[in-house]
Amino acid sequence: MFLAQVIGSVVSPVQHPSLDGRTLLLLRPVGPTGERCAKTRIAVDRSGAGVGDRVLAIDEGNSGRQLLGVPDAPIKTIVIGVVDSIELAGEGVYDHREG
Amino acid sequence: MFLAQVIGSVVSPVQHPSLDGRTLLLLRPVGPTGERCAKTRIAVDRSGAGVGDRVLAIDEGNSGRQLLGVPDAPIKTIVIGVVDSIELAGEGVYDHREG
Amino acid sequence: MFLAQVIGSVVSPVQHPSLDGRTLLLLRPVGPTGERCAKTRIAVDRSGAGVGDRVLAIDEGNSGRQLLGVPDAPIKTIVIGVVDSIELAGEGVYDHREG
């Protein structure tokens, strides 16, 4: 699982009913203090996340299919939660309420 | 899932009936504004994409097999949709109609 | 499987009962002598690890689901053990009791 920042969205007519109407988020993987750390990925949202949110994402098809409840969904990356807070060595480095 | 640009195609007599007659696309993974971001991959097409198209691709065998409806297809990467548009921080950075 | 240092934790209301109440650890993958070697990841703990511990982690969904005993858990990375000691070319380079 990895931390990411939602930086945008993608519209594409993916030809599978399991993805109809689902938002495709553009994620920038980040380290604990928000630094960019890997190339962008596209994820299906399942947590109501929007641009600017720090999220927890998972890059595994079976997890995604189980979360959506669609056994044959073509999906690999999914946002499983908005992050409330991050602690690094005992100190808070991120708090969702402060943005 | 990742964004990519279709940059070419590959012809190879893959010895499995599930891939007979399927186009093998050469993909260059790109970031949201089109910058190259990872090494090229070969993908099976399922969206009618051609050279120059911006596409959404997925790198997971089970997704590919489910999309093709062939449970034993030797496949890992598949193009699941041509991208219509990309928004980055609320601004459009790509629109398929403008190329 | 990979070695990592637990450097913090993440709080996120992941919307799946299998993860309720589970600690999400922030891991920094390290080499045998503790040098940082890859970007941070988020893992579910199953070994009672805390900040500062050197741990053994695995990045595979099926392993995680089997360890938690929850066949449909959305999980990819799991801490499977605190490391007691590491030997490199016959010499001890890490001992948990010495920190």
Next chain:
Amino acid sequence: MFLAQVIGSVVSPVQHPSLDGRTLLLLRPVGPTGERCAKTRIAVDRSGAGVGDRVLAIDEGNSGRQLLGVPDAPIKTIVIGVVDSIELAGEGVYDHREG
């Protein structure tokens, strides 16, 4: 899936009957014009490829097991076809007959 150049072979008494007598090829992943693009991998051959051939390879265990017809084979990377030709932006950049 990825393009690679066969650069050699490996001999190792892998302790599983499914691999008895199978050639283990040393692959160098390459980009469309033959430039090296990732670290070498070891693959099981299923296409009669030899040193110098440009091939299409897949890095997914289920594909490999299905192609070999051995459900419990310990295999992740497999060569699924020798490449006949590669087109980049409409121009031929590789033709097997020309070497």
Next chain:
Amino acid sequence: MFLAQVIGSVVSPVQHPSLDGRTLLLLRPVGPTGERCAKTRIAVDRSGAGVGDRVLAIDEGNSGRQLLGVPDAPIKTIVIGVVDSIELAGEGVYDHREG
């Protein structure tokens, strides 16, 4: 699959009976001529390999579980064979007997 050099070992009380008493090897992935090429990984041994051995390893959970014969083992990386010899472009570049 990848080539690696066994450079050490790790002791960790992994909490799963399938791994009781199994050696956890510290692997340094290498290229054909022995050059380091990726970050270290931890692998379960199944070939009697020891420090200094050049080995063939596989990074896929299903392969590892099948080789160990334990369907629910938390395992991703496994050493499947000690390497006898490596040929690069028709020339021997490694022979186990010469070390």
